[in-house]
Amino acid sequence: MSQAESLVVVDGVSFSYDRQDGPIQTALDDVSLTIRRGELIGLVGQNGSGKSTLARHLNGLLLPDAGRVLVGDVDTRETEPGRLAGTVGYVFQNPDHALFLPTVREEIAYGLQFQALDESEAAARASTALAAFGLTQVADKHPASFGRGTRRLIVLAAAYAMAPALLVLDEPTGGLDYRLTSRLVETLRAYIAAGNSVVLISHDMQLVANTCDRVLALSDGRLIADGPPGRLFRDRDMLASTGLNVPDVARIAQALPETLVDPDTVAIDDFVEQFQRTVMKRELR
Amino acid sequence: MESTTNRHDAAVSLVRIEQLHYRYPPFDPNDPNPDQRWALEDLSLEVEAGEFLGVLGTTGSGKSTLCLALNGLAPQQTSGTIRGDVWIGELNTKRTPVIDVARRVGLVFQEPESNFLGLTVEDEVAFGLENLAVEIGEIEERVDWALKLTGAETLRSRSVARLSGGQKQRVAIAATVAMLPAVLVLDDPTAELDPAGTAEVLEVVQAVRTRRPETAVIMTSGDPAPIVAGADRMLVLDGGRRVFLGTPSEYIDAAPELLERGVAAPPFIELASRLNQAADTQFRFDDPDDAAQQMRRFFSI
Amino acid sequence: MSVARASFDFYAPGSSWLHRRDPRVKLGIVIGGSALALLWINIWLLLSVLLLVHLVLWLAGYPLANLWTVWRTIGPLLIVVILVWPLFDRSGTALVTLGPIEITGMALLRGTVTAARLAAVSFVFLLWIGTTSVRELVRGFVRLGLPDAWGMSLTIGLRFIPTFAGIFQTVTDAQKSRGLVLEGNFIERGRLMLPILVSSLVTALRASEQLAMTLESRAFGATKRRTVLRDIQMTAADWMTLIVGAAVVATLVYLSLWHGFGQSLTAPF
Numbered sequence: 001m002s003q004a005e006s007l008v009v010v011d012g013v014s015f016s017y018d019r020q021d022g023p024i025q026t027a028l029d030d031v032s033l034t035i036r037r038g039e040l041i042g043l044v045g046q047n048g049s050g051k052s053t054l055a056r057h058l059n060g061l062l063l064p065d066a067g068r069v070l071v072g073d074v075d076t077r078e079t080e081p082g083r084l085a086g087t088v089g090y091v092f093q094n095p096d097h098a099l100f101l102p103t104v105r106e107e108i109a110y111g112l113q114f115q116a117l118d119e120s121e122a123a124a125r126a127s128t129a130l131a132a133f134g135l136t137q138v139a140d141k142h143p144a145s146f147g148r149g150t151r152r153l154i155v156l157a158a159a160y161a162m163a164p165a166l167l168v169l170d171e172p173t174g175g176l177d178y179r180l181t182s183r184l185v186e187t188l189r190a191y192i193a194a195g196n197s198v199v200l201i202s203h204d205m206q207l208v209a210n211t212c213d214r215v216l217a218l219s220d221g222r223l224i225a226d227g228p229p230g231r232l233f234r235d236r237d238m239l240a241s242t243g244l245n246v247p248d249v250a251r252i253a254q255a256l257p258e259t260l261v262d263p264d265t266v267a268i269d270d271f272v273e274q275f276q277r278t279v280m281k282r283e284l285r
Numbered sequence: 286m287e288s289t290t291n292r293h294d295a296a297v298s299l300v301r302i303e304q305l306h307y308r309y310p311p312f313d314p315n316d317p318n319p320d321q322r323w324a325l326e327d328l329s330l331e332v333e334a335g336e337f338l339g340v341l342g343t344t345g346s347g348k349s350t351l352c353l354a355l356n357g358l359a360p361q362q363t364s365g366t367i368r369g370d371v372w373i374g375e376l377n378t379k380r381t382p383v384i385d386v387a388r389r390v391g392l393v394f395q396e397p398e399s400n401f402l403g404l405t406v407e408d409e410v411a412f413g414l415e416n417l418a419v420e421i422g423e424i425e426e427r428v429d430w431a432l433k434l435t436g437a438e439t440l441r442s443r444s445v446a447r448l449s450g451g452q453k454q455r456v457a458i459a460a461t462v463a464m465l466p467a468v469l470v471l472d473d474p475t476a477e478l479d480p481a482g483t484a485e486v487l488e489v490v491q492a493v494r495t496r497r498p499e500t501a502v503i504m505t506s507g508d509p510a511p512i513v514a515g516a517d518r519m520l521v522l523d524g525g526r527r528v529f530l531g532t533p534s535e536y537i538d539a540a541p542e543l544l545e546r547g548v549a550a551p552p553f554i555e556l557a558s559r560l561n562q563a564a565d566t567q568f569r570f571d572d573p574d575d576a577a578q579q580m581r582r583f584f585s586i
Numbered sequence: 587m588s589v590a591r592a593s594f595d596f597y598a599p600g601s602s603w604l605h606r607r608d609p610r611v612k613l614g615i616v617i618g619g620s621a622l623a624l625l626w627i628n629i630w631l632l633l634s635v636l637l638l639v640h641l642v643l644w645l646a647g648y649p650l651a652n653l654w655t656v657w658r659t660i661g662p663l664l665i666v667v668i669l670v671w672p673l674f675d676r677s678g679t680a681l682v683t684l685g686p687i688e689i690t691g692m693a694l695l696r697g698t699v700t701a702a703r704l705a706a707v708s709f710v711f712l713l714w715i716g717t718t719s720v721r722e723l724v725r726g727f728v729r730l731g732l733p734d735a736w737g738m739s740l741t742i743g744l745r746f747i748p749t750f751a752g753i754f755q756t757v758t759d760a761q762k763s764r765g766l767v768l769e770g771n772f773i774e775r776g777r778l779m780l781p782i783l784v785s786s787l788v789t790a791l792r793a794s795e796q797l798a799m800t801l802e803s804r805a806f807g808a809t810k811r812r813t814v815l816r817d818i819q820m821t822a823a824d825w826m827t828l829i830v831g832a833a834v835v836a837t838l839v840y841l842s843l844w845h846g847f848g849q850s851l852t853a854p855f
Contacts, residue, residue, distance in 0.1 A: 177549055
C-alpha cells in the first residue's frame with residue numbers, strides 16, 4: 001500500500017488513565033496500525049480492553065502518552081478534536097450525548113456549519129443524509145420524541161452528513177432491528193466504495209464478520225490481532241483468551257469439509273454464495 | 286371496557302394481558318398533529334407461573350413499554366392513554382400503585398447504571414426489603430440467599446459504582462429476586478454488555494429459574510440468540526402488535542417471515558432462511574452444530 | 587497527556603475506632619471542632635488542631651494519598667488567602683512596599699491564621715466525611731429527624747455528583763467529535779458550551795427519570811416505617827465519646843470566651 005492512501009496512522013501509542021483511587025491503569029500498550037482509504041474495519045474486544053480509548057485517539061479526544069497519531073499529515077497533538085471532525089467523525093454509543101437541537105433536520109445540519117459549505121451544498125448534504133437513514137419523513141420532529149433506535153439513526157446521519165474520510169462508530173446497531181441494521185450496512189458499504197473508511201466497534205461478532213474486511217482485536221490494551229476476519233475467527237485460543245465469541249457462520253464453515261465451504265468463511269453472504277456454487281458444481285457433475 | 290374475567294379462579298394464569306392498548310402522552314402538548322399511534326395495540330397473552338417468556342421485536346415495537354406496563358409504571362409514571370388490562374394474579378397494574386405491584390413484579394432495566402441508588406451491593410439488595418418493612422432477621426436471610434443464588438456473595442461489601450456491567454446486572458437481579466417476586470421482568474438486560482457480561486446475566490437468569498422454579502420470567506432482548514436458546518415461549522412485537530407467539534421451535538419455522546418484517550434472528554436461522562431462498566433448499570436448523578450436520582447430509586458426506 | 591478522573595469521594599472504608607463511631611457523634615465532633623477553630627486566632631493552636639486531626643486520621647488508617655489530595659484541593663485557596671490578605675489589611679509596620687501595596691508582617695500573619703483556620707475546619711470535616719460512608723452519613727441525618735424521602739434524595743444526589751461529572755465529560759467529547767471547538771472570549775465560549783449543557787441536562791434528566799422508576803419498582807414508600815438493615819446505633823463508646831467530647835469543647839469554649847484562650851495571634855496559647 002502506498003503512503004498516499006493512509007488516512008490515519010497510529011504509531012506506537014501507549015496511554016494510561018490517571019486514577020486517584022488505584023494504580024495507574026494502562027489502557028493502550030504500544031499500539032500501531034494504519035487505516036487506509038476504502039476500509040471497513042471491525043474493532044473488537046471485551047469491555048475495558050481499550051476499544052474506546054483507541055477510538056478516542058483517532059480524532060484527538062485523547063492524546064498518546066507515548067507514540068503519535070497522524071490524521072493525514074496532522075499530528076493529533078497539534079490540533080483539536082473539533083478541527084478534525086470533518087476528517088474523522090466519531091459517533092458515540094449513547095445518542096443522548098450528542099443530541100441537543102429541537103428538530104432532526106437541525107441536528108443533521110449542525111456539523112455542516114463548521115465546514116464552510118455554501119448553503120445549497122449544505123442543504124443537499126443534509127437531505128442526502130436524511131434520506132440515507134430513512135429520516136426524511138420525520139425531519140421536523142423533535143429528536144427526543146423518538147425511541148433509542150431512531151435517536152441513534154439521527155446521530156449516525158449527522159456524522160454521515162459531514163462526509164468525514166473516516167467514520168468511527170461505537171456500537172452503532174444497538175436498538176436497531178434487522179431491517180435498520182441491514183440498511184445501515186448498505187449505507188456504510190456505499191460510503192467506503194466512495195473511498196472513505198469506517199471503524200465499527202461492536203460486540204456483535206456476526207455483524208463484524210458480515211461487514212468488515214479487516215478486524216482489530218484488543219485485549220488489555222494490546223492489539224493482539226489485525227487482519228481479515230476469516231483468520232481471526234479461526235484462532236479459537238486467541239478468541240477464548242479475549243472472551244470473544246465465534247460467529248455462527250464461522251462456526252458452521254469450520255465444521256464443514258473444505259471441499260464444500262472455505263473454512264475462512266465468516267459472512268452470511270459469502271457462505272450462501274459458496275453454497276450455491278458448490279451445489280451447481282455437484283449438479284453439473 | 287373492564288375485564289370480567291374471574292380473577293379469583295386458581296386455574297387462571299399468573300400474568301394476564303387483556304386487549305392492552307397503550308399510548309404515550311404527546312411529546313409536545315401543543316403539537317397540532319401529534320403521533321396517534323399506539324405503543325402497544327390490542328395485545329393479549331397469558332404467562333404461567335414458572336414460565337420463561339422471551340420477547341423480541343423491531344425497533345420501537347413496544348418491548349420496553351410492555352415491561353413498564355407489567356408493573357404499572359405505564360401508565361402510572363409515564364401517564365398517557367391505556368385501554369385493556371394487565372393482571373398480575375388479582376392485581377390490576379394500571380390501578381394498583383406501582384409500589385404495591387412491586388411486591389409481585391420485579392423489574393430490571395436495560396442500563397446497568399439506572400438500576401442502582403449508589404450504595405454497597407448488600408444495601409442495594411436489602412433496599413426493597415427495607416421498603417416493605419421486612420423484619421431485620423429475615424432481611425439478612427433473604428439477602429444472603431439472593432446473593433448466593435446470583436453468585437454475587439463475593440461482591441457483598443463492594444460499592445456498586447465500581448462493578449463491571451455484568452456484575453451490576455447480576456446485583457440488580459439479586460436485588461429484585463430478594464423481594465421474592467412472582468414475576469421477574471428484564472428489559473433487554475444484556476444490551477450494554479460484552480459477551481462475557483451477557484453470559485454472566487443469562488447464567489443468573491437460569492439460576493433464578495432453577496432455584497425458584499415458580500417465578501415467571503419475562504425478558505425482552507435485542508439479541509435473539511439467548512431468547513431462542515432459553516425461553517419456553519416467545520412473543521414477537523412489531524409496531525406495538527403481537528406478530529408471533531409460540532415456542533422457540535415454532536419461531537424457527539416462522540423466522541423467515543419475521544425476518545422480512547425486520548425482526549432479527551440468530552445468524553444460524555438467518556442462514557437457513559437465506560439458503561432456502563437462494564438455493565431452493567428446505568433447511569431448518571436448531572443451532573449452528575445442527576446446521577453443519579444437516580449440510581453434510583445434504584451433500585451426503 | 588492523561589485524564590484525571592473526577593472524584594468527589596473522600597470516604598475511605600475502614601474499621602478503625604473512628605470509622606466505627608456513630609455518624610451523629612462524628613457530626614457533633616465536626617460542629618464542636620469547627621466552632622473552636624472559628625473561635626481561635628492563635629496560629630500555634632490552629633496548627634496543633636491540624637496536627638492532631640492528621641494524627642487521628644493517620645491512626646484511623648486514612649490513606650495519606652487522600653490527605654494529600656485534600657491539601658492539593660484547598661492549597662490554592664489557602665495561598666490566595668495568605669497573599670490577598672495584606673492587600674486589605676494595613677496594620678503593623680511594612681515589611682515590603684511595592685508601589686501602593688504595603689505588606690505588613692501583621693497582615694501576613696493574619697492571612698496565615700485565616701488560612702490555617704480554613705484548613706483546620708476542612709480537615710475536621712474530613713474526620714467525618716472521610717470515615718463515614720454515604721449510607722451512614724444519610725442514616726445519621728435521618729435518625730436526627732430528616733424524612734426518609736429526603737435521605738434518599740441526598741443519597742442519590744451524592745451518587746450523582748461523579749455520574750454527572752462523567753456525563754459532562756462524555757458529552758463534551760461527543761460534541762467536540764461533531765466539530766465543536768471551544769475558543770474565543772468568555773462570552774463566545776459560553777455560547778459554544780450550549781450544546782454541551784443541553785445534552786448533559788437531557789442525559790441527566792433521563793437518568794433521574796429512570797432512577798425514579800427504579801425507586802418505585804423497588805417499593806420505595808410502600809410502608810410508613812421502613813426497616814433498616816444494619817442501622818446505626820449509639821454504643822457505650824459512642825456515648826463516652828460524645829460526653830467527653832462535649833465536655834472538652836464546652837471547657838475550651840468557656841476558656842476562649844471568658845479567659846482569652848487562643849485569642850492572641852502568636853503568644854503560646
